[in-house]
Amino acid sequence: MDRxxxxxxxxxxxxxxxxxxxxxxxxxxxxxxxxxxxxxAHGGFTAAASDIDVALLVEPGKSxxxxxxxxxxRARSVCDDGLGSRLSIFHAPWPLDRTPAPPSxxxxxxxxxxxxxxxxxxxxxRRDAFATPPPVAEIRAExxxxxxxxxxxxxxxxxxxxxxxxxxxxxAILAPVRLWWLVEHGRVVGNDEAVAGYLAEAGLxxxxxxxxxxxxxxxxxxEDVEGAQRLMDEGALGLYARILARVAARDEIPEAxxxxxxxxxxDRARVRASSGR
Numbered sequence: 025m026d027r028x029x030x031x032x033x034x035x036x037x038x039x040x041x042x043x044x045x046x047x048x049x050x051x052x053x054x055x056x057x058x059x060x061x062x063x064x065a066h067g068g069f070t071a072a073a074s075d076i077d078v079a080l081l082v083e084p085g086k087s088x089x090x091x092x093x094x095x096x097x098r099a100r101s102v103c104d105d106g107l108g109s110r111l112s113i114f115h116a117p118w119p120l121d122r123t124p125a126p127p128s129x130x131x132x133x134x135x136x137x138x139x140x141x142x143x144x145x146x147x148x149x150r151r152d153a154f155a156t157p158p159p160v161a162e163i164r165a166e167x168x169x170x171x172x173x174x175x176x177x178x179x180x181x182x183x184x185x186x187x188x189x190x191x192x193x194x195x196a197i198l199a200p201v202r203l204w205w206l207v208e209h210g211r212v213v214g215n216d217e218a219v220a221g222y223l224a225e226a227g228l229x230x231x232x233x234x235x236x237x238x239x240x241x242x243x244x245x246x247e248d249v250e251g252a253q254r255l256m257d258e259g260a261l262g263l264y265a266r267i268l269a270r271v272a273a274r275d276e277i278p279e280a281x282x283x284x285x286x287x288x289x290x291d292r293a294r295v296r297a298s299s300g301r
Contacts, residue, residue: 033069039076039103039111040064044145046098047080050091056118057081057150059142061134066141068214072244073191076107079130079138080115081150088115089127114138119154123162132158132166137212160210165278167206168271172282174199175268177293180260185253190240193252197237197260200267204228207271215241229266230259261294 037060044058062077063069080088080095092113099108114134116124124130139157185193198215205211205218219238223231233255240246268287272280 033064035071035103035105035107036064036069036074036076039099039107040078040145042099042102042108043078043095043111043113046095047088047091048146050094051080051082051086051088054082054086055080055088055147056083057147058145059138060145061114061137061142062112063214065143066137066212066214068216068241070241070244071105071107072189073194073241075110075112077112077114077134077137078145079134079142080113081120081147082115082117084117084119086117087127088113089129092129118150119156120151121154121156123158132162133170133206133212136163140212161276163210164207167203168277168279168283171199171203171268171271172279172286175264175286175290177261177264177290180264180290181293181297183256183260185246185256186249190244190246193246193256194237194241197233197256197263198241200264201234203271204267207274207277230263233259233263257297261290261297265290265294 040060047055047058057080059065059079059081060077061079063074064076068074080092082088092115095113096108096111099111102108114130116128116130120130120135120138123132123135135155136158139151139155142151180196183193183196188196198219201218201222202215205213205221209221215238219234222228222234236252236255240252246252265287268283268290271277272283272287274280277283
């Protein structure tokens with residue numbers, strides 16, 4: 025690895041090391057490079073809430089697709105505390121200059137994360153010569169697609185903090201913040217920087233809820249579950265409604281009508297929840 029690993033991140037790096045070892049065993053000379061991306065690379069990893077993202081780059085014309093599930097299964101069987109089950113594997117052949125064709129899996133946001141923050145774990149670092157940053161328009165379009173696919177007013181309205189825990193609760197709250205950041209800036213950063221930017225921006229809603237979510241994530245626990253539930257119930261639907269509407273109103277946002285309709289669904293859910301309290 026190209027930088028020292030902190031003690032707080034050790035559990036996550038152990039999953040990366042297991043994945044790398046299994047990839048080397050299964051792919052042999054076809055495997056060119058292994059990187060850690062995500063929060064282990066750009067900062068903010070917490071064992072209580074973070075995913076563990078690994079990128080496998082193979083030689084031109086080769087594929088890692090057939091090995092991915094076996095690598096993930098190895099991590100689940102070897103790594104303690106359930107962290108192995110959070111391994112997410114991105115894979116493609118070099119050169120990485122556009123969205124790779126199936127069976128590769130390497131969305132634009134994660135390719136940008138690799139270029140800006142990836143930490144080489146094994147093999148050759150070919151980013152300078154064989155990788156091209158996705159355009160900002162592609163990053164924004166992908167962020168919108170992910171939000172449309174993953175944002176559900178009923179799920180947010182019904183989220184039970186005690187059941188969802190720190191991982192599920194903070195993911196639900198920070199998802200629209202990450203959408204806002206990606207659309208506004210077209211860059212990949214950790215939750216700390218995205219939240220700091222959000223809280224510094226005038227006119228953005230429900231700052232105390234967003235700040236609390238980041239604190240729970242950092243601490244790896246939610247000490248006052250009842251208080252957290254109140255914050256969620258009072259602010260989460262409005263947070264989604266306002267951010268989705270703001271993003272939809274930007275110029276040249278793809279699927280703006282669908283995003284605006286989703287914002288309206290969140291706002292109607294907010295009104296229903298408020299009238300029931």
